[in-house]
Amino acid sequence: MAASRNGSTGTRRRRGPLAVLASIYDLDTLDTRFTTPATVPYKAAIDSRPRSGSENKADRRGAERPKWNTPEYWAYYLVFLFVVPLMFWIAYDVSRPSDPRYPKYEHWLAEGWIPGRRIDMSDAQYFTFRKNLPFMAMLLIFHPLCRRVWNAVYSVSPEVRAPEAAEARLRQRTSFDYVFALLFLVVLHGFSAAKILLILAINYKLATGLPRKYIPVATWGFNISMLFANELCKGYRFRDIALIVAGPPAKDIVTDTSVLVNVGAWLDSYGGIMSRWQILFNITVLRLVSFNLDYYWSLNQRGSSPLEKKQLDPANLSERDRISIPASPQDFSFRNYVSYAIYAPLYLTGPILTFNDYMAQQRHRPATLSTARTVRYAVRFGLTLLAMELVLHYDYVGAIAKSRPQWDSYTPAQISMLSYFNLHIIWLKLLLPWRFFRLWSLADGVDPPENMLRCVSDNYSTLSFWRGWHRSFYRWLLRYIYIPLGGSSFRTAWDAARSVVTYLVVFTFVALWHDISLNLLVWGWLVVLFFLPEIAAGYLFPKRKWEGRPTAYRMLCAVGAVGNVLMMISANLVGFAVGVDGLKSIVKGIFRDYSGLVFIGTASVAVFVGIQVMFEIRQSELRRGINLKC
Known part of the structure; x- marks a missing residue:
């Protein structure tokens, strides 16, 4: 639910269960970045918000009159009342033990906590997250408490004034992060922590030891090589390294008893909680690139202070300034680098925070942090976890897909x-870890970007979908790949061709970053392919030519958006669910006879109705002065 222009102040004036629920699902609770312009400091944005229920007309430009209480939308409500329960029933109906295909996937189910229902545990990622959630919850409490103890021992004198106080706070926090990062690595990965620190050291040396002009090429070459090498070498097991060093055993020796190889095997046996460290190291690669390129760009501004030049308050910077203004030269130390790259709350899954932003938040506590907001965010995480559990207890769709079903046996x-x-x-299993670790970061005093803006069912634009899905990664791609490559423009044929190549480069990197997999590579290229119809439609049917017919234009957009939704579903099924062959089987099963065509037509009408509601949700946000562009 969109935030009001009054922000949390207006929310506190309301009373009742519905008002509490509204505050939990308020955009300001999810992330203040959604209700505050990136160029405006948060304190200034709060001060400029109207204190009454009135809205700023300047912020409402382009917004249409509300349609929620019109006959058209009452018709849509009736469709929702019928279609949404039917959707859940269809998935539930094929998940019942009475279904003849139930024995084929029953082994993927485990005992559930809801009486009479089992739970679908076919997804390894969610199974691991769910199993470790109690331990991670204890860590969420333990880590901030350790920081409090550290701060008490290495306290900052209240007599110290700015800017010395900011520097003292920076040293206090980064020194704790550095020590905790080293301990955290050892507990997580055992002796493999040495491998990670070696990779970090090499990357740091590339940034700080090479001539400036070689830093970008060396950074990208090294880190992309690491993506492949970590996967292909399976984390560089010590035993494999020992075999290379010791050489092959003699032909007449059946069992290799080399001391070096035995030592390597012993080191491998102490791999910590997560011996396969390379699986989640991809997220660290993004931070390594961020540090190197932020350092590279900072070299252009040595000898000048952007803060003094712009006369900015370092304790009250906008988010854009925190990201774009380089950290001080002394900030690019190895200690700060390790503290950032292995920052415990964000180490495993993100969200991704740039090095400049991390250092700015270590100097000055972000004004966006609020205990009440963090508590509401925690409640929202709990409700999302409950939603996932309910779906997995009643809809065994993951287990069915894993059992290699005969799709022609389904309608x-x-x-x-x-x-x-x-x-x-898939959306929920990604959302939950991202929100949990962001919650941990908020509790620790660092405010990273929210990774998920909208429900996966609240998207109609392929372009906008990627702005709101894994949002911190999208912003990272913009800063470090898309903008340096020149962005996109479709004014001429040459610009259009160059822009398509840029998209291909970006999404090829995205696919390979996720995993070295043909399915994901096809998924990345399909995403680019599906961008093109939407871009072409924008040029063929510009909004300015339909200003006198807004309703007709809205209907036309909804028709095009139906195609977008079907294409996005297809691309994501290929990349993250059933693969190319699975999608072929699904399509074949749907279109095997005339009933499939009837269903697709009916489903398209239902999607059309849902898209009209999505349009109005965004108009409601515009009427509150919020334009999320996704």
Whole structure:
């Protein structure tokens, strides 16, 4: 639910259960970046918000009159009342033990906590997260408490004034992060922590030891090589390294008893909680690139102070300034680098914070942090976790997909709903770790970007979808790849061709960053392919030519958006669920007879109705002065 222009102040004046629920699902609770312009400091944005219920007309430009209480939308509500329960029923119906196909996937189910229901545990990522959640929750409490103890021992004198106080706070926090990072690495990865520190040291030396002009090429070459090498070498097991050093055993020796190899095997046996460290190291690679390129760009501004030049208050910077203004030269130390790259709350999954932003927040506590907001965010995380648990207890769509089903044994409606809810499970299994670790970071005093803006079902634009999905990664791609490559423009044929190549480069990197997999590579290229119809439609049907017919233009956009939704579903099924062959089987199952065509037509009408509601949600946000562009 969109935030009011009054922000949290207006929320506190309301009373009742619905008002509490509204505050939990307020955009300001999710991330103040959604309700505050990136160029405006948060304190200034709060001060400029109207104190009454009135809205700033300047912020409402382009917004249309509300349609929620019109006959058109009352018709849409009736469709929702019928279609949404039916969707859940279809998925539930094929998940019942009475279904003849139940024995084929029953082994993927475990005992659930809801009486009479088992839970789908076919997804390894969510299974691991769920199993370790109690321990991570204890760590969420333990880590901030350790910082409090550290701060008490290495306290900052209250007599110290700015800017010395900011520097003292920076040293206090980064020194704790550095010590905790080293301990955290050893507990997580055992002796493999040495491998990670070696990679970090090499990357640091590339940034600080090479001539300036070689830093970008060396940074990208090294880190992309690491993505491949970590995967292909399976984390550089010590035993494998020992075999290379010791050489192959003699032909007449059946068992290798080399001392060096035995030592390597012993080191491998102490791999910590997560011996396969390379699986989640991809997120660290993004931080290594961020440090190097932020350092590279900072060299252009040595000898000048952007803060003094712009006369900015370092304790009250906008988010854009925190990201774009380089950290001080002395900030690019190895200690700060390790503290940033292995910052415990964000180490495993993100969200991604740039080095400049991290250092700015270490100097000055962000004004966006609020205990009340963090508590509401925690409640929202709990409700999301509950939603995931309910879906997995009643809709066994993941287990069905894992059991290599005969899709022609399902009706077109069943195939479509199994695929649709499978995507929702993928969305939730990614959302939950991102929100948990962001919650940990908020509790520790660092405010990283929220990774998920909208529900996966609240998207109609392919371009906008990628602005709101894994949002911190999207912003990282903009800063370090997309903008340096020149961005995009479709004014001429040459610009259009160059822009398509840029998109291909970006999404090829995204696919390879996720995993070295043909399915993901195809997914990345499909995403670019599906961008093109939307871009072309924007040029063929510009909004300015439909200013006198807003309703007709809205209907036209909704028709095009139906195609976008179907394409996005197809691309994500290929990349994250069933692969290319699985998608072929699904499509074949849907279109095997005339009933499939009837269903697709009916489903398209339902999607059309949902898109109209999505349009109005965004108009409601515009009426509150919020333009999220996604």
